[in-house]
Amino acid sequence: MKGLSDAHSSSNGMALMTSTDPASTSGRYPAGSLAFPHRDLLGISQLERHEILYLLDQAEPWIELNRQSSKHVDLLSGLTIINAFFENSTRTLLSFEIAGKRLGADVVNMHAAQSSVKKGETLIDTAITLNAMRPDAIVIRHGSSGATKLIAEKVDCPVLNAGDGSHEHPTQGLLDSLALRHALRQRGEAADDFTGLTVTICGDILHSRVARSTLLCLQALGASVRLCAPPALMPADVEAIGAEPFYNFDAALKGADVVMMLRLQTERMEGQFIPSPREYHHLYGLTKDRLERAAPEALVMHPGPMNRGVEIDSDVADLLDRSIITRQVEMGVAIRMACLDILTRNARGVEGWS
Amino acid sequence: MKQQQPLTITNGLVVTPQGVRAGGVRLANGLIDAVGDVSAQSGDTTLDAKGQLIAPGLVDLGVFAVDKPAFHFGGITRAALMPDQSPPLDLPSRVNYIAKSGKPDLWVHPLAAATKTLAGSELAEIGLMKEAGARGIATGRGWVADSGVMLRIMQYAAMLDLVVVTHAEDGGLTGEAVATAGEMATRLGLPSAPAEAEALAVARDIALAEMSGARLHIRQVTTAGSIRLVRDAKARGVNVTAGVTPAHFMLSDLATAEFTTFMRLSPPLRSESDRQAVIAAMGEGVIDVISSGHDPRGPEDKRLPFADAEPGMAGAETLLAMTLTLVRDQVIEMGRAFELLAGNPAKLLGLEAGALAEGSEADIALVDPEKPWVVDRRKMAATADNTPFDGQPTQGRVTALFKGGVGVG
Numbered sequence: 001m002k003g004l005s006d007a008h009s010s011s012n013g014m015a016l017m018t019s020t021d022p023a024s025t026s027g028r029y030p031a032g033s034l035a036f037p038h039r040d041l042l043g044i045s046q047l048e049r050h051e052i053l054y055l056l057d058q059a060e061p062w063i064e065l066n067r068q069s070s071k072h073v074d075l076l077s078g079l080t081i082i083n084a085f086f087e088n089s090t091r092t093l094l095s096f097e098i099a100g101k102r103l104g105a106d107v108v109n110m111h112a113a114q115s116s117v118k119k120g121e122t123l124i125d126t127a128i129t130l131n132a133m134r135p136d137a138i139v140i141r142h143g144s145s146g147a148t149k150l151i152a153e154k155v156d157c158p159v160l161n162a163g164d165g166s167h168e169h170p171t172q173g174l175l176d177s178l179a180l181r182h183a184l185r186q187r188g189e190a191a192d193d194f195t196g197l198t199v200t201i202c203g204d205i206l207h208s209r210v211a212r213s214t215l216l217c218l219q220a221l222g223a224s225v226r227l228c229a230p231p232a233l234m235p236a237d238v239e240a241i242g243a244e245p246f247y248n249f250d251a252a253l254k255g256a257d258v259v260m261m262l263r264l265q266t267e268r269m270e271g272q273f274i275p276s277p278r279e280y281h282h283l284y285g286l287t288k289d290r291l292e293r294a295a296p297e298a299l300v301m302h303p304g305p306m307n308r309g310v311e312i313d314s315d316v317a318d319l320l321d322r323s324i325i326t327r328q329v330e331m332g333v334a335i336r337m338a339c340l341d342i343l344t345r346n347a348r349g350v351e352g353w354s
Numbered sequence: 355m356k357q358q359q360p361l362t363i364t365n366g367l368v369v370t371p372q373g374v375r376a377g378g379v380r381l382a383n384g385l386i387d388a389v390g391d392v393s394a395q396s397g398d399t400t401l402d403a404k405g406q407l408i409a410p411g412l413v414d415l416g417v418f419a420v421d422k423p424a425f426h427f428g429g430i431t432r433a434a435l436m437p438d439q440s441p442p443l444d445l446p447s448r449v450n451y452i453a454k455s456g457k458p459d460l461w462v463h464p465l466a467a468a469t470k471t472l473a474g475s476e477l478a479e480i481g482l483m484k485e486a487g488a489r490g491i492a493t494g495r496g497w498v499a500d501s502g503v504m505l506r507i508m509q510y511a512a513m514l515d516l517v518v519v520t521h522a523e524d525g526g527l528t529g530e531a532v533a534t535a536g537e538m539a540t541r542l543g544l545p546s547a548p549a550e551a552e553a554l555a556v557a558r559d560i561a562l563a564e565m566s567g568a569r570l571h572i573r574q575v576t577t578a579g580s581i582r583l584v585r586d587a588k589a590r591g592v593n594v595t596a597g598v599t600p601a602h603f604m605l606s607d608l609a610t611a612e613f614t615t616f617m618r619l620s621p622p623l624r625s626e627s628d629r630q631a632v633i634a635a636m637g638e639g640v641i642d643v644i645s646s647g648h649d650p651r652g653p654e655d656k657r658l659p660f661a662d663a664e665p666g667m668a669g670a671e672t673l674l675a676m677t678l679t680l681v682r683d684q685v686i687e688m689g690r691a692f693e694l695l696a697g698n699p700a701k702l703l704g705l706e707a708g709a710l711a712e713g714s715e716a717d718i719a720l721v722d723p724e725k726p727w728v729v730d731r732r733k734m735a736a737t738a739d740n741t742p743f744d745g746q747p748t749q750g751r752v753t754a755l756f757k758g759g760v761g762v763g
Contacts, residue, residue, distance in 0.1 A: 045541065124657050144659030145543040146613030165661065166543030209543055236535035236546065270529050270545070 029054050032352025036342050040152045040159040043168035044216040052220050053192075056178050059331070059338035063182075066102070066333055076105035079136035079344055083109045084126070084151075085162070086142040091304060091329070092162050092172075096139050099336035105136070123147065124154055131155040136347050137340060140164070145209075158343035160336075166207050166268065171336055172303055173213030177221060178331040180258060183299055183324045195222030200252045200294070202228035202284060203262025203311050206235050207269065210303045211262060215243055228252035230284065232273045233264075249284050253293040260301040261286050261312045277310045286312045291322070299324055355458045357384045357716065357759030362394035366403030366720070369410070370710055371697060373689045379408055381716035384758035389710045403720055406753060409692050411717030412674065413708045415597060415699035416492070416519060416573045418649040420452075422460050424670040424736035426763035428646065429752035431460065431717040434519075434703055437467035438494045444470050444478040446486035453487030459762040463703055465492040465519055468507045474498040477506060484514055489703040490571075492519035495620060495665075497555050499525050501562065508568035517569045517702045520559050522580065523621055527551035532661045533622045538607040544661060549624055553579035560587045560594055570594045571702055575641060576602040576624050578631035585640045595702060596635075597643035599669055600676030601742055603632045609742065613660045616731075616740045619647075620665035636694075637685045643702070644694045646673040650738035668736040671729075672743050678723055678750035688723070716759035725751040 029035040035054045038046065065071055081100040085093055093109060100107035112126065130138055137158045140148045145165030152159035163169040184191035199218050205211045205227050215225050219242055227238050228246040238245050246252035253259060264280065274280045291298065300316055300323040308314045317323055345353035364378035368389060380388040394400045411431030418436050425433055435452055437443035443452060444467035456462040466488035470476045480491055491511055498504045511518045531547035533539035539546035556572055560583060563570035575584055575596040584596045601619055606626040610617045617623060635641045649666030656663050677695055680686050700708025707715040729746045731739035755763050
């Protein structure tokens, strides 16, 4: 593999365990495409535990690469990746763009204002148009739950869900798990799975696709997940998905090993859900005092963008030893590189994946 | 077309509310001349039913489109059309036009818009629309939020002896919801409203019906909570009836798992326990009408993300077969099935039809209740293929249909 040898040479002799290195897959995962037998990545809900672990393991070498001064491989050289964002995004779009470019792909960003593609056949037409340009992967963000699946049914290449409505944001769930794994390992804890770990996710659960993907991902890896929100922002029957609901933040924090804060998604709110940001902060804001209620050394996470002073205080967000918020961003690029690599293996004719 | 020659159908199983018995019918001058032990008179055309059911033509209460091929496939000889047309049925002239639109082989009974443009604020000219042929009034796809307006609608309808057909979902709770709050909506991240939104609306409308003496028909009762309210109201003697479409006794919100927009309905599909409650209510007699809710929708309305798609299903072709599953599952008797599909809706609309009675309109369906077939959206007679039952094997087909004694389809 040309891309593989380039990866090795560009990493100054460091043994990069890229996708095709047999050492990384032997024994632990099924051979070839059986390790990840999906054309698309639409949601964590479609993944088995071992498939999630495979994606995380495959991201590890990219973390290393991204820490080098030269961050480029030619693995996806000649491939076209379209980032079709029907909803505004800065960080996720940037993260996918960097991921694609570092792998050597030609990355094109399509910003479609939500309004121009909302009605009629236009979304399908857009999908068909994109497909006709023969991309090798399409990354989609859309404001409606299920929109990514609809487009995936209409195109011939792999589709990555970069967030569909309030449904899923699978790469976020994966990067959260990867960031958590690294933070735990750094402390010397065994972090291959999260059995015994209690994670509290607090914020606008109702509108959050991050909450859904992260919940499913952490659960699949063994963690117990608590969800905390004011009643109006708590979805129905979360117990049925295996989560424990809390309305009282202090109770939800008690003994938690990880605290993940979410912002209020006012853009998805129809009507008033909370009286004021000030009151929200009073009841659900993560302050240094509140963090004391969690387990000693509890880690703090946030998928961003943060509203400092609303759901999280600045002095908590910036706690060097506790907050892994910037690490989440770093892991985002690596996990997206892993996903792009794996999903394009079939098209690239990688042995065992065609 | 008027019936020219009397028709005698023999060797069938005649379906009446009392049950099914061997016999036939004689149809003359567009009316049912004799039922039961009939024999052909000289000059009659004769037809051997070969042991099939001889049943009343279906009376479909609350369709959104006049779709003759689909109705005839489904054995529907009369359909009460919802006022949600473009433009809405809120003027006598429109009602008059629609009332004639299906004849002779399909009779369309317009339901007049309760309020102008169905906006829920100003009363429409209900009296004049009755003169023009309206057989009832309806709030349309939506709920009339203003209780004062709704009371005046009911009082007016009571005075005119017109049934009031309502859609029961409290708008404040439903908002932009497209699903029922619960595990499935939570997993899918769909905007959802609690099932109680229906019970709230039902409770208010029952209270207003009780005050006004109006005949209230709740077009779709789909939750355990609203079934309880209807049952209690009936026990008190309130003039309330309840309907449902097969979607809500055949499917639960599990069917939305793949974001299939053919499962996007209004009200949305409910939990499995609510579905079971609907079936139980059917057996108990709390539900009076099964209708198709026929609402053909093309790809421009359905090939969209779930929440952006329009609600509705093309239900006319599957109405009978799905209802017959309740008979096969011994929830209801065959006679009761046709009361739900024809007799009761005809009564609500004030029609001399919907039952095999001497002197009634000769609207007759021959039905093979066991005939197996597979619902296939590519082979539908309807103007659109949005059936939630695509691919489902089922049983029961109409083999011949007569409107006013004349064969159709």
